[in-house]
Amino acid sequence: xxxxxxxxxxxxxxxxxxxxxxxxxxxxxxxxxxxxxxxxxxxxxxxxxxxxxxxxxxxxxxxxxxxxxxxxxxxxxxxxxxxxxxxxxxxxxxxxxxxxxxxxxxxxxxxxxxxxxxxxxxxxxxxxxxxxxxxxxxxxxxxxxxxxxxxxxxxxxxxxxxxxxxxxxxxxxxxxxxxxxxxxxxxxxxxxxxxxxxxxxxxxxxxxxxxxxxxxxxxxxxxxxxxxxxxxxxxxxxxxxxxxxxxxxxxxxxxxxxxxxxxxxxxxxxxxxxxxxxxxxxxxxxxxxxxxxxxxxxxxxxxxxxxxxxxxxxxxxxxxxxxxxxxxxxxxxxxxxxxxx
Amino acid sequence: xxxxxxxxxxxxxxxxxxxxxxxxxxxxxxxxxxxxxxxxxxxxxxxxxxxxxxxxxxxxxxxxxxxxxxxxxxxxxxxxxxxxxxxxxxxxxxxxxxxxxxxxxxxxxxxxxxxxxxxxxxxxxxxxxxxxxxxxxxxxxxxxxxxxxxxxxxxxxxxxxxxxxxxxxxxxxxxxxxxxxxxxxxxxxxxxxxxxxxxxxxxxxxxxxxxxxxxxxxxxxxxxxxxxxxxxxxxxxxxxxxxxxxxxxxxxxxxxxxxxxxxxxxxxxxxxxxxxxxxxxxxxxxxxxxxxxxxxxxxxxxxxxxxxxxxxxxxxxxxxxxxxxxxxxxxxxxxxxxxxx
Numbered sequence: 195x196x197x198x199x200x201x202x203x204x205x206x207x208x209x210x211x212x213x214x215x216x217x218x219x220x221x222x223x224x225x226x227x228x229x230x231x232x233x234x235x236x237x238x239x240x241x242x243x244x245x246x247x248x249x250x251x252x253x254x255x256x257x258x259x260x261x262x263x264x265x266x267x268x269x270x271x272x273x274x275x276x277x278x279x280x281x282x283x284x285x286x287x288x289x290x291x292x293x294x295x296x297x298x299x300x301x302x303x304x305x306x307x308x309x310x311x312x313x314x315x316x317x318x319x320x321x322x323x324x325x326x327x328x329x330x331x332x333x334x335x336x337x338x339x340x341x342x343x344x345x346x347x348x349x350x351x352x353x354x355x356x357x358x359x360x361x362x363x364x365x366x367x368x369x370x371x372x373x374x375x376x377x378x379x380x381x382x383x384x385x386x387x388x389x390x391x392x393x394x395x396x397x398x399x400x401x402x403x404x405x406x407x408x409x410x411x412x413x414x415x416x417x418x419x420x421x422x423x424x425x426x427x428x429x430x431x432x433x434x435x436x437x438x439x440x441x442x443x444x445x446x447x448x449x450x451x452x453x454x455x456x457x458x459x460x461x462x463x464x465x466x467x468x469x470x471x472x473x474x475x476x477x478x479x480x481x482x483x484x485x486x487x488x489x490x491x492x493x494x495x496x497x498x499x500x501x502x503x504x505x506x507x508x509x510x511x512x513x514x515x516x517x518x519x520x521x522x523x524x525x526x527x528x529x530x531x532x533x534x535x
Numbered sequence: 536x537x538x539x540x541x542x543x544x545x546x547x548x549x550x551x552x553x554x555x556x557x558x559x560x561x562x563x564x565x566x567x568x569x570x571x572x573x574x575x576x577x578x579x580x581x582x583x584x585x586x587x588x589x590x591x592x593x594x595x596x597x598x599x600x601x602x603x604x605x606x607x608x609x610x611x612x613x614x615x616x617x618x619x620x621x622x623x624x625x626x627x628x629x630x631x632x633x634x635x636x637x638x639x640x641x642x643x644x645x646x647x648x649x650x651x652x653x654x655x656x657x658x659x660x661x662x663x664x665x666x667x668x669x670x671x672x673x674x675x676x677x678x679x680x681x682x683x684x685x686x687x688x689x690x691x692x693x694x695x696x697x698x699x700x701x702x703x704x705x706x707x708x709x710x711x712x713x714x715x716x717x718x719x720x721x722x723x724x725x726x727x728x729x730x731x732x733x734x735x736x737x738x739x740x741x742x743x744x745x746x747x748x749x750x751x752x753x754x755x756x757x758x759x760x761x762x763x764x765x766x767x768x769x770x771x772x773x774x775x776x777x778x779x780x781x782x783x784x785x786x787x788x789x790x791x792x793x794x795x796x797x798x799x800x801x802x803x804x805x806x807x808x809x810x811x812x813x814x815x816x817x818x819x820x821x822x823x824x825x826x827x828x829x830x831x832x833x834x835x836x837x838x839x840x841x842x843x844x845x846x847x848x849x850x851x852x853x854x855x856x857x858x859x860x861x862x863x864x865x866x867x868x869x870x871x872x873x874x875x876x
Binding site for chain 2: 448449451452455456458459460461462463464465466523526
């Protein structure tokens with residue numbers, strides 16, 4: 195099993211991951227927030243069986259009843275970007291189909307009946323889309339989707355109707371931030387209908403200089419066009435970020451190295467460290483690795499650390515509930531352990 | 536040759552060094568600021584010959600004509616506390632007799648004709664005084680001091696007249712600072728006539744949590760009493776500092792370790808670092824070593840670093856003049872080198 199965050203993908207010096215998700219609903223059921231418990235159970239059952247009893251996927255899936263796992267386990271999955279925060283809410287019958295490599299997660303009874311998500315390391319929306327598409331085809335052989343000839347796939351929120359696709363890339367943009375040029379990127383994105391969000395989606399800040407670019411419109415364009423358009427924009431942003439990194443380094447190499455190594459020094463020596471400070475320092479260290487300044491740490495190691503030091507995953511590693519104060523101590527300990535293994 | 540800063544003395548967990556200096560003037564010459572060049576040269580010659588041609592000292596001395604060495608070399612000696620800042624001023628003929636272990640320095644034509652200084656690592660005023668006293672006796676066999684039955688040894692500044700002794704100890708008091716109790720120490724010292732200064736004497740701030748305690752009065756008390764009184768006060772301050780360190784550690788060990796290791800992390804990883812920040816971080820690291828939290832760095836190593844990263848000594852190590860910006864880069868490089876050798 196090799197989860198997305200243990201692998202290095204294309205353009206990994208700037209791109210953390212690529213994600214494609216499709217929103218789908220079953221024709222014969224009301225949207226999730228209007229379903230009865232009985233209907234919820236039926237939808238979960240239908241989707242689960244369509245995948246679990248389907249050898250054509252070529253992948254191994256596990257079914258998880260979201261109500262049967264602890265809030266901590268749910269939160270840990272959010273932190274790994276395997277499910278959306280909505281999936282952690284109790285009250286409804288929600289299910290998850292997760293592939294063994296954690297690249298495919300099919301959320302059942304999220305905002306829509308189905309959210310098919312594929313997550314790849316680096317810039318790889320094309321492959322993520324291809325896999326999403328084949329999972330979608332597989333499901334469509336077993337279930338009937340709510341589909342309208344004029345509007346396309348129908349979704350709970352009209353902004354998702356049409357193709358039902360959201361293609362997003364997570365970018366690490368420290369040089370754009372340092373130089374202030376991120377403002378221009380944000381302006382351009384706003385003009386051409388690209389949403390920019392932080393590390394943890396819709397309402398999150400750009401923690402650790404991480405930015406998620408995704409399409410806002412899902413109608414009037416083919417999935418292929420949307421994927422290509424986001425890839426195109428991302429490629430331009432990547433080039434700008436790379437150019438600025440080179441320029442910053444050319445102007446004052448020691449200054450950049452100083453910033454990077456000071457952060458590494460604090461990160462690898464602190465005994466108490468918050469999640470927020472960790473992500474800030476990780477950004478500097480990642481920049482150092484991405485620029486080839488730090489040579490004995492890999493991007494994969496940084497991804498592993500980034501995920502494992504999040505509150506829920508940290509508690510899972512420690513195998514017990516931790517107060518926020520305890521977390522800050524355990525986080526520092528885990529960082530030192532992970533950096534030396 | 537083992538200079539004071541490469542050795543560990545008594546109470547080295549709190550005390551950096553102990554210094555005794557005697558102010559003396561020759562009977563037949565006016566005070567230095569009123570001497571002619573001819574008289575300056577005569578005084579230097581008399582004192583130099585009294586020591587260099589004297590086998591009784593049992594020590595090896597080098598004579599240095601202060602005008603013949605570079606301003607950088609002079610400044611480097613100030614940073615090592617071997618001479619006073621006054622000795623670096625050009626214009627007069629000043630000489631220095633320095634013992635090979637750098638424990639004794641006899642400044643000629645500073646504010647007074649003679650300043651006999653003995654510097655020891657740790658709390659060791661008694662030995663410093665003993666050595667000073669024997670050097671004084673040695674000189675008195677060869678020269679006639681300006682001495683008054685009523686006022687004692689006559690000095691340029693009346694505050695030094697009498698015994699002409701100044702006994703001082705350099706203390707590292709981070710816990711007293713952290714807890715704010717340093718205020719009480721300063722108040723008590725002021726009341727009982729103890730002067731408190733920073734790392735570099737009269738007009739310096741308490742950089743790096745270093746405090747120098749010394750007697751203000753030199754008249755009406757014997758040298759022995761003054762040495763014992765300063766030793767006594769220092770011993771009390773040492774006990775307070777130790778108690779507060781223990782208490783701080785008892786209250787929140789991780790917090791202290793966090794502070795110490797973060798400072799070590801920055802200190803050992805920075806690529807640009809000022810003298811001021813270095814001393815601040817060194818104080819935390821020193822506390823870590825003194826408390827036994829950091830085990831693989833010695834106090835001697837920290838003393839060596841503390842001296843070598845000062846502006847003039849740094850330039851001597853690098854063997855060339857450096858701009859302040861270059862110094863900050865070279866300092867960071869030297870720190871990393873010294874920490875790993």
